[in-house]
Amino acid sequence: MEFDWSVIEDALPALLGGARLTILITVVGLAGGLVVGFLAGLMRAYGNTILNAIAFAYIELIRGTPIVVQVMFIYFALPMLADIRVNPMTAAITAIVVNAGAYIAEIVRGSFLSVHKGLKEAGLALGLPMWKVLVYIIGPVAFRRMIPPLGNQFIVSLKDTSLFIVIGVGELTRQGQEIMAANFRAVEIWTAVAILYLIMTGTLTLILRVTERRMRML
Amino acid sequence: MSIVEFRKVTKTFGEVVVLREVDLSINAGEVVVLIGPSGSGKSTLLRCINALEEINGGDLVVDDISVLSGRSQVRVIRQEAGMVFQQFNLFPQMTALENVAFGPRRVRGLSKAEATEQAKALLQKVGLADRGHHYPSELSGGQQQRVAIARALAVKPKLMLFDEPTSALDPELRHEVLRVMQALAEEGMTMIVVTHEMAFARQVGTRLIFMEDGKISVDGDPATLLKNSENPRLREFLQHVH
Ligand SMILES: Nc1ncnc2c1ncn2[C@@H]1O[C@H](COP(=O)(O)OP(=O)(O)OP(=O)(O)O)[C@@H](O)[C@H]1O
Numbered sequence: 001m002e003f004d005w006s007v008i009e010d011a012l013p014a015l016l017g018g019a020r021l022t023i024l025i026t027v028v029g030l031a032g033g034l035v036v037g038f039l040a041g042l043m044r045a046y047g048n049t050i051l052n053a054i055a056f057a058y059i060e061l062i063r064g065t066p067i068v069v070q071v072m073f074i075y076f077a078l079p080m081l082a083d084i085r086v087n088p089m090t091a092a093i094t095a096i097v098v099n100a101g102a103y104i105a106e107i108v109r110g111s112f113l114s115v116h117k118g119l120k121e122a123g124l125a126l127g128l129p130m131w132k133v134l135v136y137i138i139g140p141v142a143f144r145r146m147i148p149p150l151g152n153q154f155i156v157s158l159k160d161t162s163l164f165i166v167i168g169v170g171e172l173t174r175q176g177q178e179i180m181a182a183n184f185r186a187v188e189i190w191t192a193v194a195i196l197y198l199i200m201t202g203t204l205t206l207i208l209r210v211t212e213r214r215m216r217m218l
Numbered sequence: 219m220s221i222v223e224f225r226k227v228t229k230t231f232g233e234v235v236v237l238r239e240v241d242l243s244i245n246a247g248e249v250v251v252l253i254g255p256s257g258s259g260k261s262t263l264l265r266c267i268n269a270l271e272e273i274n275g276g277d278l279v280v281d282d283i284s285v286l287s288g289r290s291q292v293r294v295i296r297q298e299a300g301m302v303f304q305q306f307n308l309f310p311q312m313t314a315l316e317n318v319a320f321g322p323r324r325v326r327g328l329s330k331a332e333a334t335e336q337a338k339a340l341l342q343k344v345g346l347a348d349r350g351h352h353y354p355s356e357l358s359g360g361q362q363q364r365v366a367i368a369r370a371l372a373v374k375p376k377l378m379l380f381d382e383p384t385s386a387l388d389p390e391l392r393h394e395v396l397r398v399m400q401a402l403a404e405e406g407m408t409m410i411v412v413t414h415e416m417a418f419a420r421q422v423g424t425r426l427i428f429m430e431d432g433k434i435s436v437d438g439d440p441a442t443l444l445k446n447s448e449n450p451r452l453r454e455f456l457q458h459v460h
């Protein structure tokens with residue numbers, strides 16, 4: 001079998017359209033996931049018993065179920081349970097928010113708690129309220145430690161968007177699948193799809209490396 | 219007028235009783251040196267004063283405010299009582315200057331310029347005017363501890379608490395920290411110092427307290443006690459630290 005470059009050339013506009021959706025879902029989903037993750041992580045680390053239990057239940061629920069099941073639930077089950085109509089795009093983004101949020105919560109909790117407790121005491125001893133200690137002292141130290149595991153999670157979430165093929169979101173993998181079904185050029189199409197994913201994850205890795213290098217690690 | 223007043227203070231960690239109905243009154247201007255065997259409760263006593271540890275019984279009044287009077291009052295106490303830790307605990311993401319300017323900015327609400335100006339003066343005072351732009355990791359232990367003293371002073375406390383400020387330092391670096399502490403005492407700062415530096419106790423201390431098993435067992439003039447104490451366990455203890 002010969003590798004036919006023209007197949008890729010023809011497929012490229014559609015694949016790039018898919019990649020654009022993949023990026024959109026990832027970026028919006030991770031932005032939400034960071035908010036949820038910080039909230040849940042801080043609740044786990046510093047919340048009272050009730051907040052801690054809520055965050056714990058959420059994290060365990062998400063980590064204990066596959067993301068495909070989660071997105072199916074959001075897309076198919078939620079409309080039946082509550083009267084919420086969701087389009088595939090919303091379901092996909094919500095799935096990333098909820099899923100990445102749980103993993104990010106563990107990263108946030110771990111890195112905040114890894115900061116030497118003497119720093120917290122030094123901050124409190126100056127007469128600061130706890131929230132200022134978290135924002136100005138522990139947060140900046142913890143944040144630096146978060147970057148490598150966060151980068152890892154970003155890449156995982158980006159690749160997880162390919163699973164949303166099951167609800168028919170036209171992201172990169174779905175586009176590849178559709179073109180392949182029409183022309184049966186599996187080698188060319190999946191090679192092109194793989195390379196596009198590599199370009200996206202590679203860019204992400206590069207951004208994280210640069211950020212990491214620019215910050216003094218503590 | 220006492221600035222620190224322990225009234226039958228009890229502190230427990232679970233089953234362990236660490237302070238047993240401690241009564242203690244410290245006046246402004248005193249330099250109290252606190253000694254005692256490991257685990258006798260010295261650090262705990264110090265940390266109760268600025269409410270880093272919550273007391274379980276009795277009352278503890280610092281500058282007319284009880285440590286039991288709620289969060290915002292506790293923050294006022296902490297601003298009145300600066301603390302210096304054995305492990306320095308400088309903020310690693312900030313330069314020496316930023317460490318010292320931090321309290322005035324975030325606690326006292328000074329502008330950045332004002333806080334920095336003040337911080338420079340304080341670094342000068344502890345002999346580190348030329349180290350302002352270094353990060354803690356770029357400073358020696360003795361330098362870090364002097365920055366930590368400046369950081370605590372920046373909030374303008376009325377009272378300073380030192381928990382073994384020189385114990386983590388190599389012997390040759392200790393004197394630079396002790397000198398700064400002595401200068402502070404000579405300015406009239408009220409100080410409570412947990413230390414094994416008996417020379418400091420003799421020369422700078424105005425009062426020596428020996429703790430044993432959560433209680434104050436000896437309390438008196440440092441020179442007298444160090445020369446000739448009637449308490450056999452204090453004599454024994456002093457033989458070991460000398
Ligand atoms: N956070 C804590 N949780 C449980 N027990 C504690 C805690 N802090 C201190 N203790 C216990 O309280 C007792 C007194 O401790 P403290 O640190 O006050 O002693 P110390 O006199 O400062 O000793 P050292 O000279 O070793 O510093 C010890 O038995 C210690 O194990």
Ligand SMILES: [Mg+2]
Pocket residue numbers: 260261262381
């Ligand atoms: Mg101690």
